[in-house]
Amino acid sequence: MVIGRIADGIVQGVEDASAALSESLFEPVIRIGVTGFARAGKTVFITSLVANLMDRGRMPGLVSAADGAIVGAWLQPQPDDTVPRFAFESHLAALTGPAPHWPQPTSAVSELRLSLKVQPRGFMGSFSGPRTIHLDIIDYPGEWLLDLQLLERSYDDWSSEILQRAADRPSAAGFLQALESVDGDAEVTEPAAQALAAAYIGYLGAAREAGFSDCTPGRFLMPGEMAGSPALTFAPMPPQEARAPRGSLRREMERRYESYKAKVVKPFFRDHFARIDRQIVLVDLLGAIHAGPKAVEDLGRSMNDILGAFRPGRNAWLTRLLGAKRVERILFAATKADHIHHTQHGQVTAIMEAMLRQARDRADFAGARTNAMAIAALRATVEETRTVEGRELGMVRGRLESGKEAVLYPGTLPEDPSRLLVPAREGAERWLDGDYSVMRFAPAPGTLKPGEGPPHIRLDRAAEFLFGDRLK
Numbered sequence: 001m002v003i004g005r006i007a008d009g010i011v012q013g014v015e016d017a018s019a020a021l022s023e024s025l026f027e028p029v030i031r032i033g034v035t036g037f038a039r040a041g042k043t044v045f046i047t048s049l050v051a052n053l054m055d056r057g058r059m060p061g062l063v064s065a066a067d068g069a070i071v072g073a074w075l076q077p078q079p080d081d082t083v084p085r086f087a088f089e090s091h092l093a094a095l096t097g098p099a100p101h102w103p104q105p106t107s108a109v110s111e112l113r114l115s116l117k118v119q120p121r122g123f124m125g126s127f128s129g130p131r132t133i134h135l136d137i138i139d140y141p142g143e144w145l146l147d148l149q150l151l152e153r154s155y156d157d158w159s160s161e162i163l164q165r166a167a168d169r170p171s172a173a174g175f176l177q178a179l180e181s182v183d184g185d186a187e188v189t190e191p192a193a194q195a196l197a198a199a200y201i202g203y204l205g206a207a208r209e210a211g212f213s214d215c216t217p218g219r220f221l222m223p224g225e226m227a228g229s230p231a232l233t234f235a236p237m238p239p240q241e242a243r244a245p246r247g248s249l250r251r252e253m254e255r256r257y258e259s260y261k262a263k264v265v266k267p268f269f270r271d272h273f274a275r276i277d278r279q280i281v282l283v284d285l286l287g288a289i290h291a292g293p294k295a296v297e298d299l300g301r302s303m304n305d306i307l308g309a310f311r312p313g314r315n316a317w318l319t320r321l322l323g324a325k326r327v328e329r330i331l332f333a334a335t336k337a338d339h340i341h342h343t344q345h346g347q348v349t350a351i352m353e354a355m356l357r358q359a360r361d362r363a364d365f366a367g368a369r370t371n372a373m374a375i376a377a378l379r380a381t382v383e384e385t386r387t388v389e390g391r392e393l394g395m396v397r398g399r400l401e402s403g404k405e406a407v408l409y410p411g412t413l414p415e416d417p418s419r420l421l422v423p424a425r426e427g428a429e430r431w432l433d434g435d436y437s438v439m440r441f442a443p444a445p446g447t448l449k450p451g452e453g454p455p456h457i458r459l460d461r462a463a464e465f466l467f468g469d470r471l472k
Contacts, residue, residue, distance in 0.1 A: 036282030052453030061460030072117035100443035143218030159236035171206035184250030200235035211291025338376035341394025354417035398441035
């Protein structure tokens with residue numbers, strides 16, 4: 001039996017290596033990670049991207065689509081049998097049906113394979129036939145990506161960081177009160193552990209609603225089948241010099257934290273994140289600006305933590321076979337660009353780039369290409385200009401979820417990103433130069449012409465950066 005298992009393992013290893021070699025040489029696979037925090041628009045992005053790759057009339061910024069090199073696109077069964085399929089068809093129906101509405105967001109890992117038939121252009125292309133390139137799109141919550149930083153943090157380090165941030169947030173008052181009422185050295189009881197964890201989860205939910213992004217552990221707000229398990233039933237507690245006694249509440253909280261890292265975070269890294277070639281991180285920057293300086297500072301810190309989680313660098317086919325994966329390209333995209341006039345898109349991009357500067361320079365130096373841009377995966381508004389008190393203001397008009405039309409002037413973003421980032425870094429309570437407004441527009445009704453996908457802003461340029469080079 002032992003010999004049989006060894007033989008099976010050798011055969012499986014040979015098959016895996018053969019499959020990887022086949023992918024690299026004949027039908028290459030590009031694994032694209034799509035992540036973002038709550039309400040950043042991952043579901044809409046993937047749905048619109050796939051729809052616009054299948055009907056490419058609105059994709060002039062994707063060179064292979066504009067010059068006709070992509071001659072076909074179709075969906076195939078995904079290669080990972082244990083990962084749920086991204087529900088593309090139902091999401092597209094929600095966005096483009098007779099009564100368009102936003103689809104339900106995803107709260108776990110899902111995957112979709114889109115295959116492209118590409119006819120290479122140029123001199124060499126005239127001697128070769130079309131080839132097939134597979135895009136494996138992996139959707140996962142951004143909060144899970146932030147969990148990767150926990151692998152390098154002890155329970156005390158994590159607790160100190162969380163409690164320091166919570167001290168300045170009104171939404172943490174209930175949890176901090178619950179924390180003060182427990183004795184960490186007392187013998188642990190499951191009701192006490194569950195009550196403290198529930199108070200912490202309540203704080204995380206309130207923090208997310210207030211516009212904050214650092215809601216770790218990420219599974220606490222998206223537990224799925226693990227809801228109520230001990231690995232998701234712990235909370236930070238103040239560090240102390242002497243280690244808590246065995247069987248104490250604090251000792252059990254620490255044990256469950258380490259279990260969460262070993263049984264939740266590491267498997268995610270091994271099974272999904274470590275296999276990604278290209279990555280896009282969707283960011284609701286406008287929502288954070290609307291929430292205030294503290295939310296912007298928190299978002300910037302979270303974005304830099306995300307970028308630091310990647311192991312950047314270029315991976316050739318040989319290193320890919322050997323398992324030395326490196327993410328080659330990382331795009332940070334500020335979503336909902338259709339909520340502001342196009343004259344302010346440059347300011348949005350500049351703010352994103354300034355927020356990422358330090359970590360981005362490290363990634364570029366290591367060999368990974370990074371970029372930032374403002375996009376709208378599905379355009380839900382139209383632009384107009386109105387004169388108000390002698391000033392011409394760029395506005396957007398769209399349909400609210402109530403069905404009524406509304407016109408929004410969100411405010412004018414500064415040309416200099418430091419006008420926002422310095423007050424955020426200094427912990428200001430509010431913006432000195434005014435407020436910035438947001439609205440939740442619904443998808444606009446309309447009829448798609450043959451050969452055209454849903455309307456968007458710069459989705460084609462995002463696609464060109466992410467994988468355009470692999471289609472040539």
